[in-house]
Amino acid sequence: MTEAMEDQQPIDASPGRGLNRLLASTGVSIAGQGMVLAAVPLLAARLTSDPFEVSLTVAASYAAWLVVGLPAGALVDRWPRRTTMVVADLVRAAIVGALAVAVLTEVVQLWALVSCVFLLGVAGCFFDPAAQAALPLVVGRDQKRLASANGRIWSLDLLGRSMVGPPIGAALFVIGASIPFFGNAGAFVLSAALLAGLGRMAPSPTIAEHLPVFRSVREGLRYLGRHSELRLLTIGMALFNLMYNIAYSTLVLFARERLQVTETGFGFLLAASAGGGLAAGYLVPRLRVQPPATVIYGVGLAVQGVGWLGILVSPNAWVAGLALAVVGAASMSATVFGGTARQRLTPDELLGRVSATTRVAGIGAAALGAVAGGGLVHVWGLNAGVATTSCGALAAAAVLGVVRRRSLGR
Template sequence: MATGTDERQTVRKRGLAPLLASTGVSVTGDGIFAAAAPLLAASLTRNPVAVSAVSAAGYAAWFLVGLPAGALVDRWHRRAVMITADLARFVVLGVLALLLVTGHATVGLLIVAVFLVGVGACFFEPAAQAAVPAIVGRDKSALSRANGKVWALDTFGRSLAGPPIGAALFAAVAALPFGLDAVSFLVSAVLLIGLPAGRAESAATEPILSAVRNGVRYLVRSAELRTLSLGMAAYNFGYNVAFATLVLFAEDVLHLGNIGYGALIATAAVGGILGGWLGPRVGQHISARRVYAVALLVQGGAWALMLFGNPWVAGVALAVVGIASTTVSVVGGSARQLLTPDNMLGRVTAATRLLGIGSAGVGAMVGGAIAHAGTLHTPLIVAPILLAVLSVVFGLRSSTT
């Protein structure tokens, strides 16, 4: 006879399965989009600032709607939020595909589309992050394992399966990768129907601005959460300084074509999948703050390897970046979920994303400006120096908090 504990575990596994299935489908579409969008931008213009603006557009959405979206997630049913966000992104990408087919696509319209997809993420990601502890509980080991699976799928689809498909489809017909990504969001929405229709334990009823302030205040007053948010911001900033114009570096310096660029990006998933396995184990023995300090330094060293100008060395470097990125995502995300009460998870996640993803957008624009002022090598010189300094600063801050 099954015990109450066994029944709860079965329910949690069943609840996690739709989320994992949805993640696997939608992030593969995201990987297709991640490869195709910069390729489309590069085909429309060779201006590094314009190309980097495409990368920055998705992050810019968090500056405008990230915080109120988190507050709304804390009062709405999480499953409904995720399904609605998926359907909205299905429409946006479907329209972009049609514009490409009819020959009306421009860099400006691409930036708008990327921005609107980012708005959808502002709602989807806090809801998904809040759903994980609601499904698997708040045991540190179980939560870390669940996050490891989510992030391993994320890196597999976003960096391994998706980019080569996106690059190959773009080389064949420019509209295909965007249409396929639209379909992936539609399939994801259907899969999420099986997710438990949960909402915050104590859904907020206060005015949105007040709810936002309370969420930000909770984050700022928690030394641990504040430090983790700064770690994410530092990591994402350095990453995007180097990555924003990588498509131009791959084409003009590494002499890779569209498919070669997709394969290059895919190597990050090799390390990312390992990071999904490694993260839960590292988190059991090392504090999240220490993990961030080490990951910043590791990422900087990896970008420096790119300067050799060898595609094989570049592939190894991106694999190392993948290990570091997924590890900090698993460890940092699990720590944040454990430190935050259920009725605050949407707002705290959104506030953390605002800082982390917002800094990524700034990093992308800085990377584009640096490449425009110097050469395509310049971001890969500046980023390692910045990351080394940030690692030292963050390590010192961690030791005093």
């Protein structure tokens, strides 16, 4: 394999126009998905009162990545990026549109809802790696341009998925349960139309096109395992997600009992975290220096550990809001810097597989963290989740620091 070229030029003849199309597509698509993030659990709660059955709608999205993520990444590396994204969007539009019709006609059942969430996740397994692999082809591999593009895209993702989409989706669901689903279907169609205007973005031809899919998957895993910086980026992101979700999975209980906040107050805590992320998404790309790949998640974990420690030792709603804003900023900073480093370090013909593998590792770690957090709080009490995250994040940061020093000493 050849190393990624630092001076690779964008394939799109008008990179600014191509980036604008990607940004517009992201904004529209994520806003639609944000609406459904609120509508799906609300619909599930109408269909069943069993907490386990309701939780299946969340688990189905995780399951899609764990089952399909790696082979999807291998296929993405064989197919044109633009075509993959457009087809994935149209497939998602058809799935969520069919669900909307079922809701409107009142024939929807829980198994159908869970199946639709899983299939939407499967389509996302193709769309997301293709979008990550497409970005260097649109803007080139220049560090500043890549960081700026990643910051804008992830800020739009956070804004639509956490701040704009869910309240709109919940409000529309009250008016008519099918409306947010029809809205999401329309958003996917509009996203596909925007992406169709991008230039042709095919991966570089390699022998992987002739390999069986799972041999191609192994090739991607082998490359990732042998590349020290990419390996540390993947491990760092998995650790960050694991630690974060240990505390976040029971944060609502901690906030109610320890911070004495109302349901509305809890919403403001989440908004503070999102606000910190948006601020970082704006500021990080303006920094003059891209930190080394080996320190990105080490610093992020250290900041996360300090943030949760502040919440633990000073159980005050205002302190918690500030600390969560810091944690949100650390998360966004690590995401932007990590994504930029990954795109610059990975050859184009492997970027789909590397992106998918990283996402699978991150989602698997997040799911494990959520389960572990619930178990810890169940056994040891409400402080256990936050305390474990704080100590674990600081310890993981220290370990990554030792690994970096040893790698530099070779």
